[in-house]
Amino acid sequence: MSRRADPCLSPKPRGECPGASCRGRSSHDREETAMHDHRRLGRELGLFDTDPLIGAGLPYWLPDGAAVRHALEEYVRDAERRAGYRHVYSPVLGKRELYELSGHWAHYSEDMFPPMDLGGEQVVLRPSLCPHHALIFRSRPRSHRELPLRMAELGGMYRSELSGVLGGLTRVRAIQLNDAHVFCTLEQVAGEARAALEMIREAYGAMGIVPARYRLSLPGPGGKYVDAPDLWRRSTALLTEALDLAGLPYEAAEGEAAFYGPKIDVQVADGAGRESTLSTVQVDFHQPERFGLRYVGADGARHRPVMVHRSVVGSVERAVAHLVERHGGAFPAWLAPTQLVVLPVSGGELPDADALARRCVALGLRAEVADPERGSLAARIRAARLVPYQLVVGAAEAADGRVSLRLRDGRRIGPLPADEVLARIGALVGARATDLWDAAPKAP
Template sequence: MSNDHRRLGRELDLFDSDPLVGAGLPLWLPGGAAARHEVESYLYELERRAGYQHVYSPALGKRRMYEMSGHWHNFADDMFPPMRIGDDELVLRPSMCPHHALIFKARGRSYRDLPLRIAELGQMYRAERSGVLGGLSRVRSIALNDAHIFCPEDQASAEVAGVLRLMREAHEALGMGEVSYQLSLRGPGGKYGGDDASWVRSEELLRGALSKAKISYADARGEAAFYGPKIDVLVADPAGRSWAMSTIQIDYHQPERFNLEFAGADGRRHRPVMVHRSLAGSMERLFGHLIEVHAGAFPVWYSPVQLAVLPVGADQDDAASSFAADALAAGLRAESVHDGSIGARIRDAAGRKIPYIGMIGSREAPDGLVALRLRDGRQLDPMPQAEAIALIASIAAARSQELLP
């Protein structure tokens, strides 16, 4: 498959793997790290503006915490074995929800504090079998765009609706392509926490939010989390396989297990509902999909290198280096390339899917001009270098899928 992310990711120097590190533990190379950092920063700011408070929590926890959350009983087969340190048994976390539940519990909470939206882009680990690992789509080390909303039950529907709106905004900016929605429900014979009444309420809340948002979806029995039903946003890879990318889950189970409470307006103690959500899923699976959707030609705003500056001859080397430095100072990811013939350098930049190539020859250099060549083959007339920087910066700032306004 020409767009297979495993091939493109290596050809474009986005990620790699090494047997000394191990299967399912990808190494993000500078190009992939630059693109990922830009996406992470965007998601962070999107969440901040939507009222989320960001936290950090450790990728380890005591086994006892996962026994309380229900993960140890229901999810142990997917967890790495405990590590004994003195009298403690520490476990690499398979999810962040227990840590976030304890962050909620760390302070007394009032109804005035709610909804409390806690977000983290954190590391977690799954003991996936070797046979199911593949590229970035299925890994053992996962950087998840995660968040948990704690709210009274009567606020849960509005919170789910807000998450659906944020998801759509993020998906559009990322250029994710077509998605489908699935309501993942309990199936027969599975391991599930909580009582039937809470499962029914959770399902009703999710169905209501999907209906109000006019989103078509399919029911999927047996695909729920052990603590509650969920909305899964699915994408398809070139082979036609569907992958869950984003998710929203309603959880009555863990607030009960961790004895989470808030003071209500009536002066009594109440149990919050916990809404789990991820706008874009893990960075690994997200980029596996984005590489394939864009065939490695990312939108300008998260392209690893946005501008390659090529002097036509050695006499323009200083002008090219100066222009690249100005572009870097303006916030662009730019580089100047001097070695090799001009034809070879153009072909290399095109092969790397760089959106803009800035050509500086004997006609451009004396007047501080640059001729932009676009990734799609279009060429612009020479323009002032400051104008070229402003053009590229405006496209990036708008998070446009196009190369020109």
């Protein structure tokens, strides 16, 4: 994960500093920002928590947080599958020699956990998935007909972050990364990078978030970068071409590249204007060379592929942290921990409410019943204010199979046949729509 840039010192994206909110903010604005701090709100909503016996930077996910995380992971896997990616699993451990070969040990070891002695060998918790994917590529002969070969994994990796920079979900030591590597010819690189940027754009639309800016991250002074000027020039030119093809404004930033190559960082900002990197696209000539990757071209000769690294939502932890702060817990319906709550007006409608909730679950919706014993109808409606859909079942509705629907944004629909309402909600959630009803029919 890239370190956070100071947004107030960053060049202005699209004529506006992403950290403008850092200056001249009212006390009300500061209170709003504090209210939406994911570290506080995430715990209040029962999404995640920590324990000193587990350790700093190692949060655990509670059921509601796990539901959000699962929905996000399923979205990414589905988007990757439709884009032609094949999914793999690889171990979270590797021999020290693996990371010496990849270059991580020479350029990144201070951010890795110490090696563990195991049967006369040293194994390391991986700081990145790319070395494993390079080994998978070279595990068998490859032909140009297979390229571009798109390999994806939602996998764990580990960073030895200092305790002073750890915070909530944004900076952790155990990371679940949405990672992928495209092995392709030189002529395919710009198109693959542009396609990755389009996947990122679509994902941000579904999640209801907006990039603060696109950053072309370049090497800076010092010895932490691979010394291969020609490869850096070629990689930078290809990423610039991809950004231009996508029609995206961007800013160059020295000192933010990966040790092996430049990258496009998609920056997001929290309510205080603080920036962090969420998604990345990288071009890598270094690791294909280090691992001796080859494919047989149309000419029958052996050629070296280029490796495009790409992450649509970055780490699941940081993505959820940003979603909490962006939406204040009122997630898009497809991401909401509870998507639908059934509210019987009285105990007499409780059996009908239970049956309706079971139908919702059978349709793949996350639903629950707000029992009348929890309080008055008004109190239960207030308690479910973050739930996208509230189905009210009174005596009249129970008698004729109808429900009155309340939307989280204040709209009221119905009474309508329960089948019609559930079908519409199921379709909207399945399409990962951002509108809760989308041109809903008028109540009769």
